[in-house]
Amino acid sequence: MENHYMKKLLSIALFSVILSGCVYSSNYESGTIIDETKVQGIVKGKTSEQQIVQWFGEPQFKTVLNDRDTKYVYTHTESSASAQAFTMNTTMSSKQTTLDILVRDGVVLNFALQKSDMAPKMTHNTKF
Numbered sequence: 001m002e003n004h005y006m007k008k009l010l011s012i013a014l015f016s017v018i019l020s021g022c023v024y025s026s027n028y029e030s031g032t033i034i035d036e037t038k039v040q041g042i043v044k045g046k047t048s049e050q051q052i053v054q055w056f057g058e059p060q061f062k063t064v065l066n067d068r069d070t071k072y073v074y075t076h077t078e079s080s081a082s083a084q085a086f087t088m089n090t091t092m093s094s095k096q097t098t099l100d101i102l103v104r105d106g107v108v109l110n111f112a113l114q115k116s117d118m119a120p121k122m123t124h125n126t127k128f
Contacts, residue, residue, distance in 0.1 A: 025082040094118040
């Protein structure tokens, strides 16, 4: 009888260890991957609108500001989240890269590359 009790206790302990090690994760990516070596190749007053589209593709946003100026916006977002099954410990991270380009008369007038860690608001409430 004692042997049966020990086997049951060992099985429960083993199951708890296995369950606590299960981690569920998710990754999300959207937008255009921005090649920073190509960004370094942009020369104000020299790089053409056609070169920009050739290097980075069509932008997420293209705004015609007036008959001479057009704004191109490229954005890339990477996010990941994970949750541990038994403890429900959760983690989440998100990074965004944005490239803004101002084109005047078909040539780059100005540009800016911004990288940021986005801090999502997350609520966690576990009751046992």
